[in-house]
Amino acid sequence: MTISENILCSKSHEYVYEKDGNYYIGLTDFAIEQLGDIVFVELPEVDSKYTKGEIFGTVESVKAASELYMPVSGKVIEINEKLIEKPELLNEEPFEEMWLIKIESENYKEDSSDLIEYSKYKEEVE
Amino acid sequence: MTKRTSLYEEHIKLKAKIVDFAGWEMPVQYTSIIEEHNNVRKNAGLFDVSHMGEIFISGKDALNFLQTLVPQDISKIIDKKAKYCQFTTESGGIIDDLFIYKLREDYYLLVVNASRLDVDYNWLIKNKGDFDVVIDNKSDIYSMVALQGPKASDILDNIGLKKENQPHTMYIMETSLLGENIFISRTGYTGEDGFEIIIKNEKAPELWETILEKGKEYGILPIGLGARDTLRLEAAMSLYGNELNENTTPIEASLTWSIDKDKVSDYKGKDIIQNQIKNGVEKKLIAFKMIDRAIARHEYEIFYNNEKIGYVTSGGFAPFLNTNIGFGYINTNKNLKIDDTIQIMIRNKLYNAQITSKNFIQKHNKGN
Numbered sequence: 469m470t471i472s473e474n475i476l477c478s479k480s481h482e483y484v485y486e487k488d489g490n491y492y493i494g495l496t497d498f499a500i501e502q503l504g505d506i507v508f509v510e511l512p513e514v515d516s517k518y519t520k521g522e523i524f525g526t527v528e529s530v531k532a533a534s535e536l537y538m539p540v541s542g543k544v545i546e547i548n549e550k551l552i553e554k555p556e557l558l559n560e561e562p563f564e565e566m567w568l569i570k571i572e573s574e575n576y577k578e579d580s581s582d583l584i585e586y587s588k589y590k591e592e593v594e
Numbered sequence: 595m596t597k598r599t600s601l602y603e604e605h606i607k608l609k610a611k612i613v614d615f616a617g618w619e620m621p622v623q624y625t626s627i628i629e630e631h632n633n634v635r636k637n638a639g640l641f642d643v644s645h646m647g648e649i650f651i652s653g654k655d656a657l658n659f660l661q662t663l664v665p666q667d668i669s670k671i672i673d674k675k676a677k678y679c680q681f682t683t684e685s686g687g688i689i690d691d692l693f694i695y696k697l698r699e700d701y702y703l704l705v706v707n708a709s710r711l712d713v714d715y716n717w718l719i720k721n722k723g724d725f726d727v728v729i730d731n732k733s734d735i736y737s738m739v740a741l742q743g744p745k746a747s748d749i750l751d752n753i754g755l756k757k758e759n760q761p762h763t764m765y766i767m768e769t770s771l772l773g774e775n776i777f778i779s780r781t782g783y784t785g786e787d788g789f790e791i792i793i794k795n796e797k798a799p800e801l802w803e804t805i806l807e808k809g810k811e812y813g814i815l816p817i818g819l820g821a822r823d824t825l826r827l828e829a830a831m832s833l834y835g836n837e838l839n840e841n842t843t844p845i846e847a848s849l850t851w852s853i854d855k856d857k858v859s860d861y862k863g864k865d866i867i868q869n870q871i872k873n874g875v876e877k878k879l880i881a882f883k884m885i886d887r888a889i890a891r892h893e894y895e896i897f898y899n900n901e902k903i904g905y906v907t908s909g910g911f912a913p914f915l916n917t918n919i920g921f922g923y924i925n926t927n928k929n930l931k932i933d934d935t936i937q938i939m940i941r942n943k944l945y946n947a948q949i950t951s952k953n954f955i956q957k958h959n960k961g962n
């Protein structure tokens with residue numbers, strides 16, 4: 469199974485997928501394309517907890533700042549440190565590899581029920 | 595209803611991302627703002643600025659009429675010379691900033707912001723009074739492109755306007771290019787050497803395509819409004835609506851350098867402006883560089899010792915400097931100076947920034 473078959477997306481353009489028991493949250497390729505050159509990424513502290521819909525960070529392109537919303541609730545167990553030093557990797561690398569945070573999720577099934585599959589998301593935004 | 599410039603189809607062909615700007619459908623970027631920005635600093639870039647307004651003022655009172663409207667001394671402009679000016683209100687506020695070109699005796703060209711064209715035109719009509727002048731808004735028949743960057747002069751040479759015939763910095767000329775009469779000035783909004791060319795709408799697409807074609811060997815790229823904004827920010831140039839508005843005087847906006855302090859003729863807001871030059875102002879535009887990792891944006895608040903002292907007017911990432919910079923108004927009662935540390939409130943947290951000189955970049959390739 470490839471990652472992209474497993475990806476669920478929110479209306480605010482965050483994605484989440486499960487891999488080896490953890491959940492990876494990032495920004496969709498559509499959102500990255502819309503933002504343009506990304507020059508700043510602010511991510512939360514490890515161990516901080518967020519509920520679904522809460523703001524967990526910010527990405528800024530040359531043009532503007534955009535807040536990041538949790539697609540599901542969870543506890544941050546790792547952040548993608550590379551992006552702090554090199555936010556442009558979001559523009560350069562495949563979006564599913566450039567996840568922003570890795571979380572533990574307790575109610576993934578329930579939380580993700582309103583998220584849509586990546587293929588359907590792509591149809592909607594394009 | 596949004597408007598389209600004569601070059602709209604060119605932007606679509608080049609797959610530009612289009613946005614609404616001051617009622618116009620304009621290209622914000624073609625590839626990447628950072629790439630476009632750095633290419634203007636390194637090679638050259640071509641901008642569609644046809645949304646800007648061109649107003650011609652002629653007649654025997656043209657000089658005296660313009661003298662009443664701006665703090666600059668228009669009588670000092672020699673033929674073919676450009677001057678950066680501001681229309682001011684009775685209370686010294688800025689109605690618009692513009693370039694006034696003296697084409698010849700009794701004949702001036704005013705290039706104004708797209709967002710202010712209607713306001714400017716009405717202001718001119720309203721103040722015409724008994725002056726013997728003709729106010730001719732030709733914005734609808736003219737297009738304007740800006741060719742900017744250290745290779746701009748080479749590219750112009752390559753399309754037939756030889757270097758020895760090109761206008762000098764801050765001059766304008768009327769000449770012929772591609773068999774069409776044009777106005778070409780050596781001015782711009784990027785901090786680089788470069789030209790602005792005014793041409794009839796019908797001929798603009800051919801000029802656009804020719805410049806891109808003949809500029810290829812010099813590394814030219816089309817540049818969108820996104821990079822136009824970062825370039826002007828890095829070059830410390832004000833943007834109407836951000837740094838400048840009707841509640842801000844040229845003195846507060848740190849444009850005193852552009853004003854003729856000893857201008858004898860009366861102009862709107864003269865008493866207030868003269869008084870501010872002499873006695874100082876309560877708020878002043880400053881430039882800053884972020885010390886902490888964060889980006890200040892338009893309308894964020896500025897603090898000093900936990901006290902709010904002002905607000906950010908423009909801010910962002912400066913691609914060529916590779917740092918985060920901005921402009922803002924601060925109260926002058928703290929006597930803050932260059933190198934002092936201020937804070938910017940960003941998402942409910944304060945981040946350090948340092949007041950800097952406005953010379954973010956040295957003009958690294960001067961025109962002749």
